[in-house]
Amino acid sequence: MMCERPMSEAKNEKERKREFQRALQSRMSPNLRHTLAAFDVVMVLTVLVDLVFMMGFIGDAFVQPLVVINLVTIVIGYTSLTTKRRLGKQISREILGDKGDPDSEGAEIPVDDGSEEESEEAR
Numbered sequence: 001m002m003c004e005r006p007m008s009e010a011k012n013e014k015e016r017k018r019e020f021q022r023a024l025q026s027r028m029s030p031n032l033r034h035t036l037a038a039f040d041v042v043m044v045l046t047v048l049v050d051l052v053f054m055m056g057f058i059g060d061a062f063v064q065p066l067v068v069i070n071l072v073t074i075v076i077g078y079t080s081l082t083t084k085r086r087l088g089k090q091i092s093r094e095i096l097g098d099k100g101d102p103d104s105e106g107a108e109i110p111v112d113d114g115s116e117e118e119s120e121e122a123r
Contacts, residue, residue: 016095023091032083039080046073 028036046069052058053066 020091020095023095024087027087027091036080036083039076043073043077043080046070 025033049058049066049069053062058066
């Protein structure tokens with residue numbers, strides 16, 4: 001037996017995703033969109049070059065440049081990820097308000113440091 005959401009809830013979720021995508025596209029400048037797309041292309045190309053190297057089509061003489069390319073790709077990937085995450089959080093705050101984003105700055109996130117266990121042991 002499959003657990004399915006009601007149809008109205010699924011439509012509501014799709015509409016929220018569309019609204020989020022529209023807000024994201026309107027927030028991003030054309031230069032930022034092109035830059036993030038270029039970052040994605042660079043990451044895919046790096047993976048393909050790595051695969052070609054692992055298959056043995058690229059010789060060992062190209063190992064050092066390949067390491068440099070991979071390190072640059074890691075920096076590019078991290079920059080892309082943080083930029084997308086920051087934009088997503090800003091738009092989530094605009095759409096949902098401050099109530100729905102526990103990852104936003106200033107929100108308290110409970111951390112279990114084991115203090116309850118220590119107080120139980122003391123009894």
